[in-house]
Amino acid sequence: MMSKIVKTDAEWRAQLSPIEYQVTRHADTERAFTGKFWDHHETGIYTCTCCNTPLFASDAKFDSGCGWPSYFRVLNPANVREKIDTSHGMTRTEILCNICDAHLGHVFPDGPPPTRLRYCINSASLKFEPTP
8 A cells, every 4th residue: 555645735736737626635526528538538547636546447437428537446446535425415425545635526326337336536636547
């Protein structure tokens, strides 16, 4: 397991774009169908935009129709953690990077087999590393 990455608010602001900062450090959500990865189909690995921790493989990505990148499994369960989110009058399961505590999105029990999960992730929380 990797060591925790802890930075000051000023360090995160200097490293991230405004939307990346708002989404990852303040649990904001980008508008549906606007992120760079919602309709992305290259082969590779999606990593945390804050710390480059590998999060999702392209072979787990599917078109959920929701307007955000969606995956049916994480690459390594040790790299993410879940937290109950009761904001906006709902109860949801928030997904965070386990290394830097970046807000990634939410997971829902309405995905495809084999997991039946839908990890609904903000593009602003992700970077992409293509594989040959």
